[in-house]
Amino acid sequence: QSVLTQPPSVSGAPGQRVTISCAGSSSNIGAGYDVHWYQQLPGTAPKLLIYGNINRPSGVPDRFSGSKSGTSVSLAITGLQAEDEADYYCQSYDSRLTGWVFGGGTKLTVL
Amino acid sequence: EVQLLESGGGLVQPGGSLRLSCAASGFTFSSYAMSWVRQAPGEGLAWVSSISSSGGSTYYADSVKGRFTSSRDNSKNTLYLQMNSLRAEDTAVYYCAKTPTIAILVGNWFDSWGQGTLVTVSS
Numbered sequence: 649q650s651v652l653t654q655p656p657s658v659s660g661a662p663g664q665r666v667t668i669s670c671a672g673s674s675s676n677i678g679a680g681y682d683v684h685w686y687q688q689l690p691g692t693a694p695k696l697l698i699y700g701n702i703n704r705p706s707g708v709p710d711r712f713s714g715s716k717s718g719t720s721v722s723l724a725i726t727g728l729q730a731e732d733e734a735d736y737y738c739q740s741y742d743s744r745l746t747g748w749v750f751g752g753g754t755k756l757t758v759l
Numbered sequence: 760e761v762q763l764l765e766s767g768g769g770l771v772q773p774g775g776s777l778r779l780s781c782a783a784s785g786f787t788f789s790s791y792a793m794s795w796v797r798q799a800p801g802e803g804l805a806w807v808s809s810i811s812s813s814g815g816s817t818y819y820a821d822s823v824k825g826r827f828t829s830s831r832d833n834s835k836n837t838l839y840l841q842m843n844s845l846r847a848e849d850t851a852v853y854y855c856a857k858t859p860t861i862a863i864l865v866g867n868w869f870d871s872w873g874q875g876t877l878v879t880v881s882s
Binding site for chain 1: 794796803804805806809818819820821854859865866867868869870871872873874875
């Protein structure tokens, strides 16, 4: 069981908007540690999508956005495209475990 | 362009040892902390270890502490993971990943990843 909790799957039609939540606890997200997001396309290595809760690395389309409000963190993808079909992971730091932790991953299906 | 190329994976018996390597190029290797992250078959990502840019500081997940050792040779732009006393549950693809800072910071993320190398622990 992962320290950070994500929904196992989400889906949406092309052009729609989907959000993926990432829930933590007082030793990670609730403690104020930043959250980062990764996209893993089938059969490939993860790729950084969002860092520091809301920042996009260069080259990541602005269709991807991150938000954090209190202990609520989410990734939003607008204008869904078939190429967005992938697994998405959130990541943060946990002070109780004294290490970096990931969510269990969310599989995005584009209908 | 940042490139990370892992090698050294393979099949090993329980209790055995293996050393993974990660050859880095396209950036000043000695200026960045590095990490190892693994992914068991069909499972999610799990942080394994991080090492500061100089190699002077290392951190490990509880699941590998005392069995795995991270090191680096900045003259060869190479990161290593020595894995001893391997268990079936260590079976995974091991990724090396670059972090964006010199030191290991709690807010760190992994901004570049290698393609991974598969380690299979089985008799």
